[in-house]
Amino acid sequence: MKIEDWFQTLRSKAETIEEKWSDATEQERLQLADQLFYLRQVSDTVVDLWLQFEERLSIAIRRIKQMEGQLPVDDKHTQVAVTNETSDKDSSQSEVASAPLKKGKESTSELKEANPYDPVFRRGEGFYHLRMFQDAKKCFEELMQHAPDWESGRLYYAYSLLFCEEQEHAFREFRLLSRSASSPTVVASSFNAIGCILAEEQQWLEAAQAFKSSLEIKTDQEEARYNLALCYLKDGDAQEALDEIEKCLQKDEDDWESQMLWLRAAQLLQSMDESAELAPPSPIQLPTRDLDTDTLQEMASLYESVGNYHRAQICYHFLTERLPREGWAWHGLAWNTWLIAGTKRALTLMKKAISLAPDQDDFTFSYGWMQLFDGKIDEAVRAFRQMLEKNRENRLGQSGMISAYEKMGEYAAAKRMAKEFTEDQEPYVRSLGYFHLGRLAVVEENWRMAEQYFQRTLPHISQLREVPIYMQLCASKLGEQTSVKELLQPEL
Known part of the structure; x- marks a missing residue:
């Protein structure tokens, strides 16, 4: 037996004892404890033998180097x-x-x-x-x-x-x-x-x-x-x-x-600085299957955050291969595929994510969002209402409905729901409400009102990246000159 296989056997025994412990009877726990004690004795013996081997190996290496003239044989450093x-x-x-x-x-x-x-x-x-x-x-x-x-x-x-x-x-x-x-x-x-x-x-x-x-x-x-x-x-x-x-x-x-x-x-x-143009330096290679799951997941998230959706897609592709039953991996693959290639290629992947995690509202919302931007408003509304049937106060479902009302030209209904957001205890939800109201004001070409709504989203500018662009549009329509970089500067 190879030494690697022997150690794997020992590790498996330790894992088996741990798994059996919680459901074991008192007598069985005594037997399991004896096995643990035996494994501890084996570990101590291995350590002692390894230390003896390490010491003898070091002596042999030094003496051979001395014989080859690579090391002096005196007492100097x-x-x-x-x-x-x-x-x-x-x-x-x-x-x-x-x-x-x-x-x-x-x-x-x-x-x-x-x-x-x-x-x-x-x-x-x-x-x-x-x-x-x-x-x-x-x-x-x-x-x-x-x-x-x-x-x-x-x-x-x-x-x-x-x-x-x-x-x-x-x-x-x-x-x-x-x-x-x-x-x-x-x-x-x-x-x-x-x-x-x-x-x-x-x-x-x-x-x-x-x-x-x-x-x-x-x-x-x-x-x-x-x-x-x-x-x-x-x-x-x-x-x-x-x-x-x-x-x-x-x-x-x-x-x-x-x-x-x-x-x-x-x-x-x-x-x-939203205007910063960032491209990975040439030494950064494409992600590989050799990376562990946690690394692939974090890299995917970071690639998404800097807009490198192709590399994020690769990470999620490897994750779905490794974790085919995990809905979040399929959702990540579907979302980045949609950003790259559109709804037709992404929708099947999103349905896969929903089938694996039907109670995950994020996945249902993403499905509705894809349908909404593909012009299939009825399908989108059906998805958002499905979320609201389970929980009338679901802000994600309500946010989807506000956008759907906007697409359908039902601005009064959209405003009514968006104003509910502005009364929420959560600062981000309030900012999201002002963001929706700002977009509706832009549609109605009420530029001053839109500018005021977008100003109120600034405390959460990092989560709402479209705001500087909308504010620049408002400034342009109102005859003002304001750069995106200036809009990102915090107020003193």
Whole structure:
């Protein structure tokens, strides 16, 4: 049996025990507990054997390198390659308002070849890479008592503290290394970690300075560049974030985290400036089936927000392949297909979404909206009324009916329903009501009234992107010169 298959068997046993536990009798739970205890013994044995193997392997590699003349055989400091190992996302990232920071995981940069505490270092290193950070911390804490100048050991110690959520202590250790370490890699890594700690406290300006310091020491410190872009984004500097993240994509066009960050920054910039023309940089490739479900779903949403419906459509296509019973995936595919190719190609997909989730009002509304804009008003009205039969106060169904009344020329009925929105407790619903009234005033060419209604939607301008265009039209009809950019500026 392959080792991968053996571990899969162990994982399956653990999952089976978890699934059976809630419905098990007291006697069955005792048996399941015994099985869990056995699995824990297996895990402990594997860890011990792996640590022994890792230590022996490291010794063998060093001795072979010495025999080949790649390493000196005296007691002086020996340089060993540094690897960041940023591919392990679970233990190298932290969530900051839904966006991951890259803390990094450092391997050895300097060690004393004949140091008597080398076994302690190796054991701590083994625990660290197994993500057993409490055990790693104990090893490196012991190492620091006997070899406080061992830079790699102190760096590992600081990271272990960080992943044990002892931020204050970790911050002191990283600060010490940033000021005293001789290795540029250790200094740069320390500044990057300092920036991550500050960013988690939302001190964006100070964090950005730490990431800049990391890049000044090592210009190829890509984790720090990504983190700097993230800080710019969280601090509202969308253009600066785009500039930095594009540098990351030039280095690694397959970095999906950087691609996601570019999309978030583009979304923010577009919400700040509707006239901004954004096209994904050439390194951003088309989404692939290899991406996990959550990534595909978020990318689809972000692509939609910046108007790149073709890429959003690709994401949803892959999602429907992977999740054929999920109505939201079919709805996303249908909606973006409609935006690209119109109702004829999208309607079948939308019906599929509704059949999988018949109680989802969003899907019924989308179906009605497609029919409305295809000129099939009776079909649209039937869909909206179906929503209102279930709930007379359904604002989505009412909004669809207001647009249907407008199409049918029944302006009085449309105004009556829109005015109900303006009395709602929710600010967005009130703004939607004023938006509908503004559009009806435009149809009646009452430009001053339309302008006043649209002005009242401004607190929610980001959700109603058509408003600046309508206001520019009103200004033009009233003989005023107002640009879309001016309309987007907040009032002082």
